[in-house]
Amino acid sequence: MMxxxxxxxxxxxxxxxxxxxxxxxxxxxxxxxxxxCLEAVEYRSQMVAGTVYFVKVHFGCDQYAHLKIFEPLPQTNKPMELLDYQTDKTKDDEVNYF
Known part of the structure; x- marks a missing residue:
């Protein structure tokens, strides 16, 4: 990945x-x-000054959400951060950049 x-x-x-x-x-x-429970199903990642993860999570019955999570570079000593999220997703919704 570039x-x-x-x-x-x-x-x-x-x-x-x-x-x-x-x-x-x-x-x-x-x-x-x-x-x-938040069960990670699938994900994409983007390398920046750290890593951004776009993760599809399942949290009951047919309920899904997409999470945008930033993991800073280790030397920054900063915690992971939930940047954004999208709810009302389905099992078939593709996790994409948002």
């Missing part, structure tokens, strides 16, 4: 699930809702 370009959709890995778990409290605060 720096700045968004990569192909890939199945979620345990590492991606850990990233989702870290930003779950931010998602709950921003969406004003509690989630029993």
């Amino acid at each position: 720096p700045g370009g968004v990569g192909e959709i890939q199945p979620a890995t345990p590492e991606i699930q850990k990233i989702v778990d870290k930003v779950k409290p931010q998602f709950e605060e921003k969406s004003n809702r509690k989630y029993d």
